[in-house]
Amino acid sequence: MRHLSVLLFTLTLTFSGIAQGSVRRIQGESASTLPPSVTAAAFLQRNAPRFGWDARQLAAIARVPAASRNLIVFGQNIQGVPVYGHNLKVELDLLGRVTHVWGEPLKDLAIPAGTPKAPELAVLAAENTLNTVLPLDLDPPLVLLPGKPARLAYLVVAWVGLKKFHVLVDAFSMNVILIDRAWFNAQGRVYGIDPARTPDPIDVELANLTSTDALVGRAGHVWNCVTATANQGMPDPENMEVEEIPTSDASGNFLYDPVLTLDYTDFAAAVNLYHHVDRMDAHFRALGYTPPVDVTVVANVHSEAGGTKTPMDNAYYTPMQNGNDGLFVGQGTNVDLAYGGDVVMHEMTHSVVAHSAIDLGVQQADQYGINRMPLGLHEGLADYFPASLNDSPVIGAYSLEMIQPGASRDLSNNSKVCPDDMVGEEHMDGELIGALNWQVRVELGAEIADEAIFTTLTRLTAASTFRDYAETLVTTLEDMETAGDVTTNQIAAVQTVIEAKGLDICGRWIPLDEPRRVSVFGLDTLGAAMGGDCAQLRGMLDYMDVDLTTMFQYQVMVPENATSLTVSLDLTPMGGTDLQYRVYGRGGQMVQYELVNVYGGMMLPRIQTYDRAWPASPLESPLGATATELVWTINDTPPLPTGQEVYFSVTHANCPQTTLDVEATVSTDPIVDPDAGPDGDTDGDVDADTDGSTEKPPAKKDGCSCSAGSSSRPNASFFLLLAVGLFFSLRRRLR
Ligand SMILES: [Zn+2]
Incomplete structure (x- = not known):
């Protein structure tokens, strides 16, 4: 049952001229590649006289987010003033043919004569009626309230706490003539947090609903996934057929019993989603956040091919092509992710972070x-x-x-x-x-x-x-x-x-004032995830002339009186010893990379600006030992930069995952043998620029060319795309 916490008095208006929503089935329209809203508007323009309508009164105002057909919502306006609470829909199939018109405009409406009073007065009237304080800059629009006679009114949309009201104020008398509550106190059966921590479902009021017959509310619109085509093994959110969640009883409640086993038609999952998404949304609003876009939430997400449905063991957040945010929550093999309230809220928070800070x-x-x-x-x-x-x-x-x-x-x-x-x-x-x-x-x-x-x-x-x-x-x-x-x-x-x-x-850099340890991702894991191996990935990276960089650069403070700097690298591989790495050093600034478009917009860093490299030349084989000491002295060419910070960066194409221990030692002892050190005899190969920095010779191949259809190694490029696409996955996926 609903619990009305606020008693509302609304005037009963006698409406005249309100047509029963009528249905028109349209046949013989031709297909169109124009946007559905354009096709629908043109259709109304052509057919309005036949229907006895005035096409100038109709304007597209919204589109229903349904996958299997296009539904364009048209509002009616009289001399530019919208008719309150009335619309019609034009439906098109996926070929762009108009197939139905649902509803029709009201007839014989006219704007009452006279000059409306100032809109601020309407806000004051709404404040008095709701006994609250509203922002004075609400700037309520004028609407036409159909009736006998039609009345011109300001529509004041007012939030009182978490409840939303539509207050219609007569534009001439400033009397409140209608209060619509834009919320409903339907109940839903949900888990307080999840079946692990709060195992008994509870019946709660579903807060902030704005519909009486669907799971639509302030925080978002929750749908159930009927079917979706598979795209690279995942349900495609842009090719998904969804359905509304019906109420479970005539009172407008959503009291479905949760089904924790695999069931694609379990509506309680959607109800649970609504509850937790709304809780998280309300919390962020209380912190001052206002969602900038609508949120589409889909329960029981799965894919289907050849009549066989495949579960999705995942939940994720993604921006959608229509501008909405999407929360797609899988019906998994062993778990319906909708019942994990915290994970649903985690995905919702991604949306907040994306809109506030990090795209x-x-x-x-x-x-x-x-x-x-x-x-x-x-x-x-x-x-x-x-x-x-x-x-x-x-x-x-x-x-x-x-x-x-x-x-x-x-x-x-x-x-x-x-x-x-x-x-x-x-x-x-x-x-x-x-x-x-x-x-x-x-x-x-x-x-x-x-x-x-x-x-x-x-x-x-x-x-x-x-x-x-x-x-x-x-x-x-x-x-x-x-x-x-x-x-x-x-x-x-x-x-x-x-x-x-x-x-x-x-x-981006770690001080080497003490020994540091980092983990270095291996190509074995990446290759295996792609059904390939390290050698194949290495081939791809080499072809693009890029290496992976380790997660941090290193910084060493080299004093004025230093004579040499020794950097020790200790690599502890986990599985095999197939290592390939290079080290770059630079005085005063971090080592710099250029971004290379490796394939279809994927960017990887390619070494660009440094003072010194080990090995010295990019044409030499990379380092491969599990322990290496790099010595840089003031007698080298270029000499060790002193009296400043020196930065080091490690790049690699290691096969195994590796633990990398790095340690720096600065010496002020006089140098006895200027050619000392394992790299002494290759120093002369480094070609110093006048600015003291070294630009790497032009890349032997341009990575961008690999995306061209004429590439001689299309399979190789595709493999890297997949690998990089996996590694740099663009969607936030749950683990
Ligand atoms: Zn996440």
Whole structure:
């Protein structure tokens, strides 16, 4: 049953001239490749006289997001004033043929004579009626309220708390003539968090619904997936047939019993989605966020080919071609992901991060090499907000564990540090940020922490690093200290966590003031994921003349009186010893890369500007030993830069995953033998520019040419596209 918490009095108006919604089946229209809204408008233009309509009164105002047909919504207006609460729809098939017209315009409507009063007065009238304060710049539009006679009114859209009202105020008398509540108190049967933590479903009021007969609300529109074509093994969100979720009873409730086994028609999944998406949406609104686009949510997502349905063991967020945000939640093999409330909220938070700070299309490589930290920030933030709202630090206690035992992420129990535990995979690296955020919550309490972390999120720029995040967070807390919300001791406690997790040094370079350890991704894993191997991937990278960069560059402070610098690299491979790597050094600035379009818009970094390379020439074989000492002295050509920072960058095409230990030693001892060191005899090969930097000789092949149809190695290019596409996946997928 519905529970009306506010008693509303509405005037009963006697309408005249309201036609019953009529149905017109249209035959014989020709196909059209024009946009459906254009075809529909042209159709009305041609046929309005035949229907007895005035085509000038009809304007396309919306499109129904249905996949199997096009439905264009037309509003009616009289001399430019929209008729309130009335529309009609023109339906086209996928060939662009008009097949139906649903509904029809009202007849014999006229705008009452006279000059309307100022719209601000209508806002005041709505305030008095709703007993609330509204923004005076609402600028309510005029609408025509059909009736006998038709009345000209201001439409004031007003939010009171979480409830939305339409208040119609007579434009001449300023009397309130109608209050429409744009919300309904239907109930839904859901899990409080998920079946693991809150195993008994509960009946809750579905907040912020704006429809009486579908799961449409302030936070989004929830559909059920009927079928979808498979695209590279995944359901294609742009070729998906969806259906509305019907109410479960005549009172307008959605009380379906959850079905946790594989069932593509289980509507309770959609109800659970609505509830958790709305909770997360309401939380972000309370923090000051307003979603800039509509959100489409689809439950029971799966694909279908040849009549066989295939589950999707995943949930993801993606921007859609129609401009909406999409949350696609799979009916998986063993788990319906819609029932994992926290994971649904995680995907929703990706949307907030994408609109506030880091676009999903963020560049994953730049002039300093491959950089996946912005995506790690995405994941760490998407883990934090659901955990905080649920007051439970575990993400995926139900759905991730059902997919793979042990896959859940506990933000309160995480010992990862930067750089040692960074691997370049955003969910795994994001745990450092999620864990930091949870400790901030422990120190500050949920309310202040959520505010601080949300403010920090809005201040991130497109290519922020973890170090940027930590510094922005501390600056935000200092602002809040000024406002009296945070104490000096609390900031010091957060700073201690930041340093313990190494996030204060977790930028694009790591200081070599002490030995550092990082993980280096291997081509074995990448190749295997593609059904190929390391040698094939190496061939592709070599063909493009690019290597992968390790996650960080290194910085050494070289004093004025230094005579030599020794950098030791120790590689511990996991499986095989097939290593290929190069090291570049540069004084004063980071080593620079150019971005190469390797295939179809994928960018990888190619070495460009450095002072010194090991081996010296790009034509020499790369280094391959598990232990290497690189010595750079003031007698070398070019000489070791002194009195400044020196940066090092490691690139590689290693097959195995490797642990890389790097250590730097600066010596001030006089140099006895100027040619000492393993690289001494190749120093002369480095060709120094007048500016002291070395430009690599022109690439032997242009990577861009590989995307041309005339490429002599199309299969090879395609393989790299797939590999890089997997590695640099553009959609945020759940793990
Ligand atoms: Zn994610």
